[in-house]
Amino acid sequence: MKRGLIISNVVFVITTLILGYILVFTGTEMVETKDSRTTVKYAPDLRDFVMSEMRDYLEVINEVHQGMADNNPQMIVDAATRQGSASIAETPARLLKLSPLACKQMGFAGHDLFQAIADSAKVNYNPATTAKQLAALTNNCVTCHRVYKVDYTN
Numbered sequence: 001m002k003r004g005l006i007i008s009n010v011v012f013v014i015t016t017l018i019l020g021y022i023l024v025f026t027g028t029e030m031v032e033t034k035d036s037r038t039t040v041k042y043a044p045d046l047r048d049f050v051m052s053e054m055r056d057y058l059e060v061i062n063e064v065h066q067g068m069a070d071n072n073p074q075m076i077v078d079a080a081t082r083q084g085s086a087s088i089a090e091t092p093a094r095l096l097k098l099s100p101l102a103c104k105q106m107g108f109a110g111h112d113l114f115q116a117i118a119d120s121a122k123v124n125y126n127p128a129t130t131a132k133q134l135a136a137l138t139n140n141c142v143t144c145h146r147v148y149k150v151d152y153t154n
């Protein structure tokens with residue numbers, strides 16, 4: 001009985017020491033993931049422009065959600081209009097030239113969806129409609145992010 005206790009204590013201490021060693025002295029290894037996305041190359045100013053647009057997309061989506069939470073259709077209209085059809089005219093010609101066709105199509109589709117959110121909220125605001133449009137919009141974001149990444153040209 002006593003012997004059994006001693007053995008289980010020894011096993012406990014050894015297990016604790018091993019776990020302690022692992023915790024203190026071993027680190028998580030960084031595993032390289034296989035990134036199979038297509039790289040699109042832009043000059044630094046163009047990449048900065050695109051990334052700043054991307055961050056604004058996220059801000060607009062946040063404001064649309066806030067407008068829904070506050071039952072404030074005008075906030076939705078204002079936010080979504082910022083990235084709606086009119087913003088297409090501000091797209092630099094160089095960007096269109098350097099982007100793959102599918103990338104451009106998804107880019108335009110995104111602006112159309114922002115515009116649709118603004119139009120619906122303006123004409124006849126219905127949260128269920130806005131939610132459906134947001135789902136279609138974010139689906140477009142996700143599809144493009146799965147396929148492309150951006151790098152600087154040298």
Ligand code: HEC
Nearest residue numbers: 051054055057058103106107110140141144145148149150
């Ligand atoms: C036409 C393709 C495309 C569409 C559509 C798209 N993105 Fe992106 N987005 C990209 C690419 C490419 C990157 C850079 C990813 C990388 O290099 O790893 C990016 C990066 C971003 C970033 C990071 C910005 C930064 O400063 O690093 C955010 C945020 C983002 N996208 C949000 C969105 C949102 C929200 C939407 C939808 C409303 C969206 N994007 C739609 C292609 C797209």
